[in-house]
Amino acid sequence: MKGFDLHEPTTVSQAVGLLGQLGPGAKVLGGGSDLVGGMMKDWVQGKGLPLPSSLVDVTTIPEMQGIKSSGSGITIGATTTLTDIVESEDIRKTIPLLSSAAATIASPLIRNFGTLGGNINQRPRCWFFRGENFACYKKGGDFCFAVTGENTYHAIIGGELCYIVHPSDTATALLALNAVAKVAGPSGTRDVPFDSYFVGPREDVLRENVLKPNELMVEVSVPTPAAGTRMAWTKLKDRQVYDFAVVSVAVAFVADGSGKWTDGRVVLGGVSPVPYRAKVVEDALRGQDIKVAAKAAAGQIRTVARPMSLNAYKVDIAQNLVERTLLEALG
Numbered sequence: 001m002k003g004f005d006l007h008e009p010t011t012v013s014q015a016v017g018l019l020g021q022l023g024p025g026a027k028v029l030g031g032g033s034d035l036v037g038g039m040m041k042d043w044v045q046g047k048g049l050p051l052p053s054s055l056v057d058v059t060t061i062p063e064m065q066g067i068k069s070s071g072s073g074i075t076i077g078a079t080t081t082l083t084d085i086v087e088s089e090d091i092r093k094t095i096p097l098l099s100s101a102a103a104t105i106a107s108p109l110i111r112n113f114g115t116l117g118g119n120i121n122q123r124p125r126c127w128f129f130r131g132e133n134f135a136c137y138k139k140g141g142d143f144c145f146a147v148t149g150e151n152t153y154h155a156i157i158g159g160e161l162c163y164i165v166h167p168s169d170t171a172t173a174l175l176a177l178n179a180v181a182k183v184a185g186p187s188g189t190r191d192v193p194f195d196s197y198f199v200g201p202r203e204d205v206l207r208e209n210v211l212k213p214n215e216l217m218v219e220v221s222v223p224t225p226a227a228g229t230r231m232a233w234t235k236l237k238d239r240q241v242y243d244f245a246v247v248s249v250a251v252a253f254v255a256d257g258s259g260k261w262t263d264g265r266v267v268l269g270g271v272s273p274v275p276y277r278a279k280v281v282e283d284a285l286r287g288q289d290i291k292v293a294a295k296a297a298a299g300q301i302r303t304v305a306r307p308m309s310l311n312a313y314k315v316d317i318a319q320n321l322v323e324r325t326l327l328e329a330l331g
């Protein structure tokens with residue numbers, strides 16, 4: 001693989017300074033399971049995607065590590081490992097949806113060194129993006145090979161121009177939990193709600209989130225859910241061993257005493273270039289008896305789905321998983 005310089009800052013401002021100084025060839029390094037083990041070793045590159053020449057390791061920054069709990073919510077440093085998230089009692093008690101989602105990611109070994117920031121900001125797994133012979137839009141090329149090619153696992157919703165699906169399970173769960181990312185850049189830090197953190201291909205086909213090359217994710221905060229919030233996570237994979245989601249569903253909602261939906265979120269992974277908030281389903285549930293309305297509400301997915309030649313099966317799976325996950329959360 002191509003050689004690179006490794007930098008080990010100990011503060012966020014040092015890391016941001018290095019990213020600015022080293023320029024677009026510098027990348028933020030978490031556990032490296034995707035950036036080094038995937039993207040760099042596989043030489044994923046193009047005219048809009050140079051191979052990294054420098055890595056800025058953020059796991060050496062103490063302020064980006066660990067899980068903090070307070071009355072208002074839970075804050076998770078971006079270099080916290082997925083294993084630490086799965087094993088956190090605070091997370092299991094307050095936002096079990098995140099524990100469940102994190103536990104379905106990859107293998108125990110990868111969870112031991114894969115970080116939250118790396119998981120949320122990992123690049124897509126599309127085989128055309130990762131394959132060296134395809135100069136696709138995401139690498140600065142001028143075509144999406146999924147349109148005429150093998151698109152079994154590609155987007156069924158919101159895929160314009162490029163039809164990747166967002167790969168991160170924690171991102172799907174955190175959007176359902178109304179999380180907020182703290183982003184650091186040259187002019188300080190800013191809070192970005194997950195509702196506006198992810199960027200679709202029409203907005204910018206070269207990236208999947210709002211981060212600029214000289215910015216990094218410092219931490220993620222999840223507000224304490226309202227009393228009585230019900231949550232559930234379902235992920236369908238092609239294989240029983242570790243794998244990415246064909247479709248995943250995260251729900252977090254509040255129901256009144258008679259089981260009627262008052263407020264909440266339904267988010268799908270594996271279906272769209274960004275974690276997809278299914279407002280069509282939420283709207284259909286508003287004020288309704290969830291047990292009665294779940295099936296028809298889940299059917300609303302059909303009104304937004306635009307499957308490609310080989311992936312219409314995902315629409316059926318998405319509809320069924322949304323219904324099943326809503327009912328599971330109800331108990």
Ligand SMILES: Cc1cc2nc3c(=O)[nH]c(=O)nc-3n(C[C@H](O)[C@H](O)[C@H](O)COP(=O)(O)OP(=O)(O)OC[C@H]3O[C@@H](n4cnc5c(N)ncnc54)[C@H](O)[C@@H]3O)c2cc1C
Nearest residue numbers: 030031032033034035106114115117118119121169217243
């Ligand atoms: C075999 C296998 C199976 C997998 N299965 C799943 C799965 O089922 N579900 C799932 O969600 N994931 C899955 N993954 C992905 C895996 O979870 C990620 O590789 C891992 O979480 C990335 O974490 P990392 O710390 O190693 O990231 P890195 O490889 O270090 O970084 C990944 C990307 O994020 C960027 N980045 C890292 N930290 C930050 C930060 N703080 N701020 C800004 N950018 C940052 C890097 O620049 C890079 O682009 C799988 C991976 C493998 C190899």
